[in-house]
Amino acid sequence: MLKFNERKRNIFLEIAYDGTNYHGFQRQSPPLNAIQNILESKLQKIFGEKIELAAAGRTDAGVHACGQVVNFFTNGTIPIEKIPLAASSLLPNDIVILNAKEVDKNFHARYDAKSKIYIYRLLIGEVSDPFINRYAWHIRNDLDVEAMKSALNILIGKNDFSAFKAASNVKMNPVREIFSADIKEITENNYPLPITHYQLQIKIHADGFLYHMARNIVSSVVNVGRGRYSIEDFKRIFESRDRNNAAPTAPPQGLCLLKVFY
Numbered sequence: 001m002l003k004f005n006e007r008k009r010n011i012f013l014e015i016a017y018d019g020t021n022y023h024g025f026q027r028q029s030p031p032l033n034a035i036q037n038i039l040e041s042k043l044q045k046i047f048g049e050k051i052e053l054a055a056a057g058r059t060d061a062g063v064h065a066c067g068q069v070v071n072f073f074t075n076g077t078i079p080i081e082k083i084p085l086a087a088s089s090l091l092p093n094d095i096v097i098l099n100a101k102e103v104d105k106n107f108h109a110r111y112d113a114k115s116k117i118y119i120y121r122l123l124i125g126e127v128s129d130p131f132i133n134r135y136a137w138h139i140r141n142d143l144d145v146e147a148m149k150s151a152l153n154i155l156i157g158k159n160d161f162s163a164f165k166a167a168s169n170v171k172m173n174p175v176r177e178i179f180s181a182d183i184k185e186i187t188e189n190n191y192p193l194p195i196t197h198y199q200l201q202i203k204i205h206a207d208g209f210l211y212h213m214a215r216n217i218v219s220s221v222v223n224v225g226r227g228r229y230s231i232e233d234f235k236r237i238f239e240s241r242d243r244n245n246a247a248p249t250a251p252p253q254g255l256c257l258l259k260v261f262y
Contacts, residue, residue, distance in 0.1 A: 125197025
């Protein structure tokens, strides 16, 4: 039997998904269901052979993606331009293939990634919004946005992010480079509900992310916005390289993998 990478074609897919109903991206054993389980199952029907995906990032349960990238090897002959449409008839409506192309046999979605952008949305207001709850962390009180910007600026550059890694990431190199990190208000509101609120979006562009790194950064930056941490406190937490000093992990639903660069 041929190994997967001995097949004739290497297919690149850019996908988007709402992660609410899934136990993350990475393949899971029943009864748990993950994005990878669904994609591999449906692509197998299209290509007529077992499919094994490699992904740019393994998003957590409840986390979304606008620009996740995967690749796989196949001997299937379906024209590349027909893959998104063929998949749309099989995939659930919360998973979409945005783009497909054939790439060099040496391409790998994870190992060839140069950088990634994650965004995290915050919904600020006394009451929640049923149209946004799946995609934002609801916070009742106003936040000090300028203080949050100052905290994010401290993270720019190549640093040890041990203070913001998951406790289980003991073996992974904690050094990452953040190219940019900012926060802005989102003014659009597609639903004219009588709810007084606004949204904030934190955007982080880095060469890579540790497990839970983005959500742990967000939770500590939010504590700055709430006045629970001063800028000096945040800087000490960051420089301590101790996960126990930082805030608990932010909820998953506000996080979205926006873009992967190669």
